[in-house]
Amino acid sequence: MxxxxxxxxxxxxxxxxxxxxxxxxxxxxxxxxxxxxxxxxxxxxxxxxxxxxxxxxxxxxxxxxxxxxxxxxxxxxxxxxxxxxxxxxxxxxxxxxxxxxxxxxxxxxxxxxxxxxxxxxxxxxCYPTTIEATSTPERLDLDHPAAHITGRLLARRASDEEPVPVPGATLNVVPNKTVTTAEDGTFALDLRGRVQTTISFPAAGRYCRAPYKDMRFTVDQSEVTLTARKTAPSPLPVGTPVVVSGTVTRTRADGTTVPVEGISVRLTPTIGNRSVVATTAADGTYSISFVPQGTGNWNVYAEGSIYTVQSPALWGDVLVQDKTPTFSPLTVTPSPVARTRPVDITATVSRTAVDGTRTPLWGEEVFLEFSSDGKTGWTTLDELRVRDGKVYATIDADRNGYVRLRYAGDTATKPGTSEARFLDVRTGTEFTHFNAAPEPISPGGRLTVSGELLRLPGTSWIPAGSGTPITIQFRADGSTAWTTMGTTTTDKNGVFRKTFTASKSGTWRATYAGSATYTPAASGTDNVRVGRRTAFAKGFNVTPEPVRRRATATAAGKLLRYAGGWRPAARGTKVELQFRPSGSSAWKYFGYAWTNADGTFRLAFSAPADGTWRAVYAGSATYLPATSGTDYVDVR
Structure with a gap:
């Protein structure tokens, strides 16, 4: 039944x-x-x-x-x-x-x-369905990476009947495969890279949806060996790519080493960049290129997979020259400079980062270089040490040309050079024996400015020769501006002179503008006092003499002025009395007196000690100073 x-x-x-x-x-x-x-x-x-x-x-x-x-x-x-x-x-x-x-x-x-x-x-x-499935081999590894799955789809029409095959049915296999059953309901496929899968049959026609068939696979993972080699100059210019390449291999049970294909190799820089991943080729090789954003480290490792264990990371570093040397314009003093004379060269040097931040160099060497045309043939004149970003050099100038500073660079800073600066070397010139006379001088008097201009074509000074233009300049007392008063030329001995009408007190000098061959020059200065002459009449006297200590003594004299002839100084002109004790060389102020209408003056005082006395007139804007004769007084 x-x-x-x-x-x-x-x-x-x-x-x-x-x-x-x-x-x-x-x-x-x-x-x-x-x-x-x-x-x-x-x-x-x-x-x-x-x-x-x-x-x-x-x-x-x-x-x-x-x-x-x-x-x-x-x-x-x-x-x-x-x-x-x-x-x-x-x-x-x-x-x-x-x-x-x-x-x-x-x-x-x-x-x-x-x-x-x-x-x-x-x-x-619909008819209930069932999926039957098995897989081989029992354990997967790199030598046997694919699971071979076989099975069949069955349908049960009645409880008292055996299940029957379902032909032509489409089964879904995770992750994204399908397989179709044969006439006998069987199916077969290879699945790689999975530790588990699920086979399903959705309802179709008279056949019901089958329960999911879950399958898990046992995988034996292999350890791998990673090698890495960096290809890049060191230090590295900014923007230059770094290539890291190598191999991923494994050792089989029989001891042979074989490459591993399809392994993801990940490189991660420690500064700025994101990770970069490459996949090994059939021969196990890989190559990764990246542009580092600064000096730092990188690490690379083979990522783990279903069949392999993640490798230990390998580390490397990269030195990026991400800073640029920045030079200030060179200062060359003097310029032009006389041949064989010393010339000072100064500048500042700093590192400029990508973000514009500047840091002074300290302790590094820079090279002072010379070129005759400023383009080629640079030779080293000196090696200089930078201190707090500053460079100083003194060289003897011997020829025209160009100078510059060169920094060789370091692990963080690129090489670089300053702008070239022209070194203007000429035959030196110099004034000697400059004088303005007479001095002092009365207004309207004839003042003669003279001197000698020399040249240094070799090691000895010689006269400049005739015809060299000389400019005579004057700076009035209380002023800072020089005024050109006239020009003259040298004679064959380099001597020049020029006569002017004196009008005010001030300082005189001579200048030479120089030429393409000779350096400019300026003489020393000579201050000339201009005013009407004054003088003390003969007979300045201190009485009595000898005199007792602290007794009253009287100094008397007469001050004269020249105005077409000698005349008494005006009433109220101040005259100072000065004293120099015996044994001393220093004059001391002792008192003052005012002149009378006839230019005479008188001052009574308590005699202090043995010594010499004199009268002094300080002068004014109109009148020149004057000093009397001296009188020694014996104090007892």
Missing amino acids: RKSFVLSLAATALLAAAPPALAAAPDVQAGVTLAASGAQRVLTLTVTAKDPVGIAKVEAVLRTKDGTSFQTVSDFVRSSGTDADGVWTASYRSDIENHPGTITADVTVVNHDGESTVRPVSYND
Whole structure:
């Protein structure tokens, strides 16, 4: 005797209470079950209905998923209860061959008042399926990286029948593969790079969705050996790429070393850059290029995979010349400079970073270089040490040309040079024996300025020769500006002279503007006092003499001025009395007196000690100073 089995099919309205109707409609619940035995597939609809006036009619219309009706079930029989509260059932055969898949039974229940309730109930009319699958080998590794999966898809038409193969079915294999079953329901595929997978069969036609088939694989991971080699100059100019290359290998059980293909190698700089990844080729080689953003380190390692263990990281460094030497313009003093004379050269040197920040050099060497044309043939004149960003050099000038500073660079700073500065070397010139006379001098007097201009063509000074233009300049007392008073030329001995009319006190000098061959020059200065002459008349005297200590002594004299002839100084002219004690060389102020209308003056005082006395007139804007004769007084 065959055993039958009953399937409880999913129903959207099964055991669900109907919502209250607007009118007095029956309260309906519906469900469906399947009994499959042999070739018989019988479906039973069970309807539970309640209505106070009693149930008059129950029927159901079957439709497919697309809404097409294909059968009406009307032979419902009340199997229990009453018309007002009972259970009605009806059985019918499945039409799975023609209408497989989701079927909806729209159950209609009508009461004796003609009020009705429609309750849909759905079920999936299909054959249950099962996936069988196994894989080989038992353990995966780099030598056996693919899992060979074989299996079959089976369907059970009835509980008392053996499952049958499902041909032509498409199965999904995680992550993104599909496989189609053969006529006997079998399938086979190779899966690489996975430690697990899931095989699934979605519902198709008369076949139900199969339960997922989960599979896990045992993988033996291999250790790998990473090599790395940096290809780049050191130090490295900014913007220059660095290439790191190498191999990834492993050692087999038999001791042989073989390359590993498809391994991700990751390089990470410690400054600025993001990681860069490359994949090993068939020969196990890789190559990674990156542009470092500054001096720092990098590390590289082979990432782990399903078949390999992550390698230890290898480290390297890179020195980037990301700073630029910055030179101030060279200062050359004097310029032009006399040949064989020393010339001072100064400048500042700093490092400029990419962000514009400047830092003075300290302790580094720079080279002072010379070139005759400023373009080629640079030779080193001196090696200089930078102190707090400053460079000083003194050289003996011997020829025209160009000078510059050169910094050789270091691990952080690029090489660089300053702008070239022209070194203007000429034959030296110099004034000697410069004089303005007479001095002092009266207004309107004839003042002669003279001197000699020399040249240094070799190691000895010689006269400048005739015809060299000389400029005579004057700076009045109290002023800072020089005024050109006239010009003259040298004679064959380099001597020059020029006569002027004296008008005011001040300082005189001579200048030579220089030429393409000779350096400019300026003489020393000579201050000349201009004013009317003054003098003390003979007979300045201190009386009595000798004199007792602290007794009264009197100094007397007469001050004269020249105005077409010698005349007494005006009343009220101040005259100072000075004293120099015996044994001393210093004059000391002792007092003053005012002149009378006849230019005479007198000053009484207490005699302090033995010594010499004199009278001094300091002068004014109009009159020149004067000093009297001296008088020694013996104090007892």
